[in-house]
Amino acid sequence: MSNHSAGDRVAHAQYGDGTVSSVNQYHTVIEFDAHGARTFVSPRVVLTHSTTPAPEKPKRKAAARKKKA
Numbered sequence: 001m002s003n004h005s006a007g008d009r010v011a012h013a014q015y016g017d018g019t020v021s022s023v024n025q026y027h028t029v030i031e032f033d034a035h036g037a038r039t040f041v042s043p044r045v046v047l048t049h050s051t052t053p054a055p056e057k058p059k060r061k062a063a064a065r066k067k068k069a
Helices: none
Strands: 009-012 014-023 026-031 036-041
Touching: 009 026
Parallel strands: none
Antiparallel strands: 009 014, 014 026, 026 036
């Protein structure tokens, strides 16, 4: 099993830098900076530690409410 845990910053050869969202003995889920969330088979994924900071996520505006007629 991987030596990474949730919250760790990692780098993948194809997807680049990302943050580990969850990990168990079967699956590793990583939220990549440029590619979104991806799920990998834990024993097979090749990751290295990353020193780049996570980018700030843009704040979403609240949905406008419709007025009742």
